[in-house]
Structure formats: C-alpha cells, structure tokens
Amino acid sequence: MAVSTGLYSVALENGLKIKVKAEALKLKPKPKAPSPQVQIKQKPQAKGQMRLDLCGLDTQEALEQAQDFLANALLAGFEEVLIVHGKGKGILRSALREWLKKHPKVLDFSDAPYNLGGSGAQVVKI
Secondary structure (H helix, E strand, C coil), X not given: CCCCCCEEEEECCCCCEEEEEHHHEEEECCCCCCCCEEEECCCCXXXXXXXXXXXXXXXXXXXXXXXXXXHHHHHHCCCEEEEECCCCCCHHHHHHHHHHHHCXXXXXXEECXXXXXXXXXXXXXX
C-alpha cells in the first residue's frame, strides 16, 4: 500500500498532534488491525518559537511557570526557547539563571539578542 505525498496529522500516545511529511512515515502492517499503523522515523521538530514572559511575577511563581513551560517545550520537541524575565533590579534574573544551571534538561542558556529582550531575557537550549 503506497502513502500519498503531502502532510499527515499524527496523534501521539501522549495526546500531542504533529504534522509529518509523507516520506517520514512508514506503514506498519498488522494482520488483525482494521487500519494501518504509522511509525515516525524522525523526532518531531517544533516550528516557530516558544516564549514565556515572567515579568511582574514573584520569584516562586515565576520558577513554577518556568518549570511547566520547559516540560511542555520538551514534550513538543523544541530545542530552544525564550524566557523573558525583564530587567528591573535583577532579582528574577538571578533566581532564574541559578535555577537553569541546576535544571537537568537545560544544555545551555545565555542573554537573548537585543531584538528579543537582551539582558531582560534568556535563550535556553534544551
């Protein structure tokens, strides 16, 4: 059975839906299954940019939101995200940077480019 060209919407076991090119799909025959099973050959790559704005939050609430945000970004397949903390007195920035240093899934982080917030935001590689 041949797969036609184009994009397919695939529902993953964890409830996420992704779009995958036809050439990345492989039919998995199952004798008793009424419909063919599809196997993805590549890790889903998220498109666009994920951004979290923590401006105005207290430190504890900001870190809780950052934790949820990174968990969702990892599930969605993002490799890089932007966390905006603002400039202010630097309290939130310091707390976030210390937290990111200890996070097991954070590979690297740095101040964002000027057009994305400069020292008021962090680009985080996960």
